[in-house]
Amino acid sequence: xxxxxxxxxxxxxxxxxxxxxxxxxxxxxxxxxxxxxxxxxxxxxxxxxxxxxxxxxxxxxxxxxxxxxxxxxxxxxxxxxxxxxxxxxxxxxxxxxxxxxxxxxxxxxxxxxxxxxxxxxxxx
Numbered sequence: 001x002x003x004x005x006x007x008x009x010x011x012x013x014x015x016x017x018x019x020x021x022x023x024x025x026x027x028x029x030x031x032x033x034x035x036x037x038x039x040x041x042x043x044x045x046x047x048x049x050x051x052x053x054x055x056x057x058x059x060x061x062x063x064x065x066x067x068x069x070x071x072x073x074x075x076x077x078x079x080x081x082x083x084x085x086x087x088x089x090x091x092x093x094x095x096x097x098x099x100x101x102x103x104x105x106x107x108x109x110x111x112x113x114x115x116x117x118x119x120x121x122x123x124x
Contacts, residue, residue, distance in 0.1 A: 009118030
């Protein structure tokens with residue numbers, strides 16, 4: 001099993017920045033990809049960004065490209081999401097997730113491990 005704990009959410013004004021962290025513990029060697037997802041009230045959970053745990057290659061959802069950066073620190077078993085130029089539409093609960101399959105996906109249901117989520121609120 002893998003345990004994921006997010007931190008770093010909060011309230012920020014539009015145009016501001018936040019950095020989310022996700023620390024993994026347990027059988028972290030089983031993870032191929034780490035992803036960030038978000039879910040706004042009344043909406044489905046959606047893909048934000050993902051990173052290959054071993055190679056560091058990254059993928060982003062179109063609306064966050066150029067504003068968000070995903071990175072990882074393998075020594076600390078931690079993945080980060082740096083969010084700049086935040087917009088009110090970025091408001092959501094953000095979740096990190098781990099995928100134990102070598103086949104990359106942006107579909108939430110195929111991720112095996114999930115954190116508890118952290119609230120990000122962007123005021124206009």
